[in-house]
Amino acid sequence: xxxxxxxxxxxxxxxxxxxxxxxxxxxxxxxxxxxxxxxxxxxxxxxxxxxxxxxxxxxxxxxxxxxxxxxxxxxxxxxxxxxxxxxxxxxxxxxxxxxxxxxxxxxxxxxxxxxxxxxxxxxxxxxxxxxxxxxxxxxxxxxxxxxxxxxxxxxxxxxxxxxxxxxxxxxxxxxxxxxxxxxxxxxxxxxxxxxxxxxxxxxxxxxxxxxxxxxxxxxxxxxxxxxxxxxxxxxxxxxxxxxxxxxxxxxxxxxxxxxxxxxxxxxxxxxxxxxxxxxxxxxxxxxxxxxxxxxxxxxxxxxxxxxxxxxxxxxxxxxxxxxxxxxxxxxxxxxxxxxxxxxxxxxxxxxxxxxxxxxxxxxxxxxxxxxxxxxxxxxxxxxxxxxxxxxxxxxxxxxxxxxxxxxxx
Amino acid sequence: xxxxxxxxxxxxxxxxxxxxxxxxxxxxxxxxxxxxxxxxxxxxxxxxxxxxxxxxxxxxxxxxxxxxxxxxxxxxxxxxxxxxxxxxxxxxxxxxxxxxxxxxxxxxxxxxxxxxxxxxxxxxxxxxxxxxx
Numbered sequence: 001x002x003x004x005x006x007x008x009x010x011x012x013x014x015x016x017x018x019x020x021x022x023x024x025x026x027x028x029x030x031x032x033x034x035x036x037x038x039x040x041x042x043x044x045x046x047x048x049x050x051x052x053x054x055x056x057x058x059x060x061x062x063x064x065x066x067x068x069x070x071x072x073x074x075x076x077x078x079x080x081x082x083x084x085x086x087x088x089x090x091x092x093x094x095x096x097x098x099x100x101x102x103x104x105x106x107x108x109x110x111x112x113x114x115x116x117x118x119x120x121x122x123x124x125x126x127x128x129x130x131x132x133x134x135x136x137x138x139x140x141x142x143x144x145x146x147x148x149x150x151x152x153x154x155x156x157x158x159x160x161x162x163x164x165x166x167x168x169x170x171x172x173x174x175x176x177x178x179x180x181x182x183x184x185x186x187x188x189x190x191x192x193x194x195x196x197x198x199x200x201x202x203x204x205x206x207x208x209x210x211x212x213x214x215x216x217x218x219x220x221x222x223x224x225x226x227x228x229x230x231x232x233x234x235x236x237x238x239x240x241x242x243x244x245x246x247x248x249x250x251x252x253x254x255x256x257x258x259x260x261x262x263x264x265x266x267x268x269x270x271x272x273x274x275x276x277x278x279x280x281x282x283x284x285x286x287x288x289x290x291x292x293x294x295x296x297x298x299x300x301x302x303x304x305x306x307x308x309x310x311x312x313x314x315x316x317x318x319x320x321x322x323x324x325x326x327x328x329x330x331x332x333x334x335x336x337x338x339x340x341x342x343x344x345x346x347x348x349x350x351x352x353x354x355x356x357x358x359x360x361x362x363x364x365x366x367x368x369x370x371x372x373x374x375x376x377x378x379x380x381x382x383x384x385x386x387x388x389x390x391x392x393x394x395x396x397x398x399x400x401x402x403x404x405x406x407x408x409x
Numbered sequence: 410x411x412x413x414x415x416x417x418x419x420x421x422x423x424x425x426x427x428x429x430x431x432x433x434x435x436x437x438x439x440x441x442x443x444x445x446x447x448x449x450x451x452x453x454x455x456x457x458x459x460x461x462x463x464x465x466x467x468x469x470x471x472x473x474x475x476x477x478x479x480x481x482x483x484x485x486x487x488x489x490x491x492x493x494x495x496x497x498x499x500x501x502x503x504x505x506x507x508x509x510x511x512x513x514x515x516x517x518x519x520x521x522x523x524x525x526x527x528x529x530x531x532x533x534x535x536x537x538x539x540x541x542x
Binding site for chain 2: 063064065069072073076077078080081130131302303304305306311312313314316317319320369370
């Protein structure tokens with residue numbers, strides 16, 4: 001039982017990254033626009049995050065150092081500061097969107113204008129961070145988030161031709177209604193969502209919060225091998241359902257309510273209830289992940305005491321950062337910005353900074369000062385290096401593609 | 410106390426930007442800079458102190474005036490005006506990904522703002538002294 005419960009750090013990290021407010025909509029939108037032709041981008045992203053999350057979990061278990069410690073140590077204070085500022089702003093934008101997402105999920109159930117619910121959502125997130133033990137937090141929201149598996153149930157109930165679904169995914173082509181540029185832009189958005197840096201900030205810091213040691217290296221491996229592929233599977237299920245139900249009816253997806261539509265039409269009220277719970281949990285989980293990550297990365301950059309495992313008095317600056325971030329993000333959310341647009345932009349902007357986060361992880365997972373005898377093997381380094389090349393290409397291509405396609409329009 | 414025997418190290422790789430921890434294992438800043446001193450015959454450079462704190466970080470990143478001001482300002486808040494951002498090497502207990510020091514976090518410059526935030530903000534919120542587990 002303990003082994004099973006131990007995987008929820010990975011599950012929550014992945015749910016917050018793969019199926020947060022922006023990605024719920026992005027996955028459904030790509031399914032409706034591109035059918036299954038972009039499924040490969042999710043798969044490539046899952047493999048990448050599994051490789052790098054394993055490394056940062058291993059480094060955290062053996063050295064007690066989380067990802068932003070590694071960034072500062074390998075890039076030096078200036079480059080690390082550039083990464084810190086970018087990552088912090090991305091966290092803030094994403095958090096604003098997630099708070100709006102939590103409020104939207106509540107408003108779909110309670111029919112109140114969601115803007116009124118944003119302060120309430122922010123307060124709830126803060127209370128969980130202030131009072132709830134880390135492991136309870138990851139289990140509650142990880143477990144609730146699994147209700148999103150209802151998308152997979154709905155796909156199964158539609159009863160697609162599985163052979164052609166797999167065949168379509170395995171032989172991608174650019175649909176005639178799209179350009180190579182929009183195809184590449186959405187591929188980067190899906191890949192970027194899979195490898196969002198706050199996932200590794202949260203995962204590695206969580207490993208330190210849970211006081212992992214060398215004995216937990218197996219737990220680390222199970223976490224990454226179950227959590228992140230599960231996040232990817234949820235992503236693909238949403239895409240597939242949208243491809244099966246929405247695409248034939250020419251429905252374009254631009255809002256959260258349209259994501260719930262196909263499940264409700266296939267599974268009825270019970271299905272809809274499950275989706276709403278799942279969306280609430282996923283956006284809430286992502287809000288926890290991004291607000292904590294904001295505190296983690298600043299604390300690690302400056303060497304402050306950080307973490308939920310300490311009494312707030314003993315990690316005062318960390319808690320103040322989390323509090324301030326929640327207030328600012330809440331205020332930003334109340335202005336009525338479109339949360340879906342905000343996360344989509346922030347994912348793509350995050351993609352531009354990806355190598356600055358992942359390169360130090362790769363270097364220090366090979367440093368015996370940090371990992372002792374558990375250095376990367378040759379195979380690991382081979383694949384991790386290939387991904388580093390992909391990350392650099394993605395980071396260079398991202399902003400030009402955003403401009404050419406007018407952000408995927 | 411006699412200075413311990415020196416060892417060779419790559420300060421840029423094995424020292425700079427690493428995490429500091431006090432005698433109670435409380436995280437208390439990073440190695441923001443290192444003080445180097447020549448031996449008498451000027452042939453060997455010794456790392457004689459770890460420099461840590463916002464002023465030292467600002468200096469290392471090129472903000473000389475801001476850095477000097479911060480170093481002096483934080484020194485001014487101590488009882489005897491000593492510089493809490495300079496940690497002599499004899500107070501270093503072990504080197505590694507974490508550097509353990511024989512000091513109390515409260516006596517270091519990197520901890521100054523922690524104290525202020527704790528006393529003026531966090532301790533006013535109910536539950537600030539409860540462990541979350």
